[in-house]
Amino acid sequence: MDRAVITHAHADHAVAGSEAYLTAEPGVGLLRERMGVAAYIQGQPYGEPIDLNGVEVAFFPAGHILGSAQIRLEFKGEVWVVSGDYKLATDPTCEPFVPVPCDVFVTEATFAMPVFQWRRPQVIFGQIDEWWLRNQAAGRTSVLLADGLGMTQRLLAGLDAEMGPLFVQGAARRFLPAYAAAGVELPVTVPAAADAVRAAQGRGLVLAPPAMAEDAAWLASLGPVSTALVSGGMQVLGVRRRQRNVERGFVFSDHADWNGLMTAIQTSEARHVLVTHGQVEELVRWLRRQGLEADGIATEYAGEMGSEATDVEAGASNG
Numbered sequence: 001m002d003r004a005v006i007t008h009a010h011a012d013h014a015v016a017g018s019e020a021y022l023t024a025e026p027g028v029g030l031l032r033e034r035m036g037v038a039a040y041i042q043g044q045p046y047g048e049p050i051d052l053n054g055v056e057v058a059f060f061p062a063g064h065i066l067g068s069a070q071i072r073l074e075f076k077g078e079v080w081v082v083s084g085d086y087k088l089a090t091d092p093t094c095e096p097f098v099p100v101p102c103d104v105f106v107t108e109a110t111f112a113m114p115v116f117q118w119r120r121p122q123v124i125f126g127q128i129d130e131w132w133l134r135n136q137a138a139g140r141t142s143v144l145l146a147d148g149l150g151m152t153q154r155l156l157a158g159l160d161a162e163m164g165p166l167f168v169q170g171a172a173r174r175f176l177p178a179y180a181a182a183g184v185e186l187p188v189t190v191p192a193a194a195d196a197v198r199a200a201q202g203r204g205l206v207l208a209p210p211a212m213a214e215d216a217a218w219l220a221s222l223g224p225v226s227t228a229l230v231s232g233g234m235q236v237l238g239v240r241r242r243q244r245n246v247e248r249g250f251v252f253s254d255h256a257d258w259n260g261l262m263t264a265i266q267t268s269e270a271r272h273v274l275v276t277h278g279q280v281e282e283l284v285r286w287l288r289r290q291g292l293e294a295d296g297i298a299t300e301y302a303g304e305m306g307s308e309a310t311d312v313e314a315g316a317s318n319g
């Protein structure tokens, strides 16, 4: 491909192999971190149109992670909006989602089942702080497993940094400089070196990507720990069951929940909704029942829930 137009820097949306990349200005640093120094990356301020082969292209905030965008495409008076991933909940680490009226809305469907209903972020931060406090009282380091790009930074912004040292494991640290460069204020963090974590004698909280739960040697090197996973999928039994190594789950996500998807689709005012990236059939069926024109579109790239989709189904039917 000559040029890729990128909604955001998550690995399933920003794929190497193009000559040039165009993305929303605040996301350039993250895309650079993902693609490497040699990639040709162009940033476009939110809301400012640019002409690509006769198509008017503009980026609008998607509220998903720093620099995430819905892409508005206008050609011969017809407007399409490609949402990428999005959420409507508050998040101080990125610009809030804005509804963009269009004829055709391409929506994600990661959590497009009515069972997915998120609580307010402040409630979740309170629960995590409480868990952290109890672990401190027991002399155990809190290991919080969350996606390294977006969720980690949102948690850093929301948790009570006064409670104790915040450690961030290497894979998540790589994105912190781009957040700082974009002017997102986050508390001071420390690399999660085993000796530093142990020296904090259970007062610290370590943020690490979910895959680190499988690394028994790494966990053991930290001394006594309590582990918890932060994920929207934790709401569903099938996903919880697979997380045997994790003691606790917090239901929290950088995607829209069911009501968020409904609101975004409604406010887009689209006459035709195209669904991709997640629970496609479920959402298409629901929208058609509401009298909307809706179709699924295939994607080469799996969503964040990816292979978890079948487990979601199994979990839901198990109760």
Ligand SMILES: [Zn+2]
Residues within 6 Å of the ligand: 008, 010, 013, 064, 085
């Ligand atoms: Zn994403």
Ligand SMILES: [Zn+2]
Residues within 6 Å of the ligand: 010, 012, 013, 085, 277, 303, 304
């Ligand atoms: Zn995605």
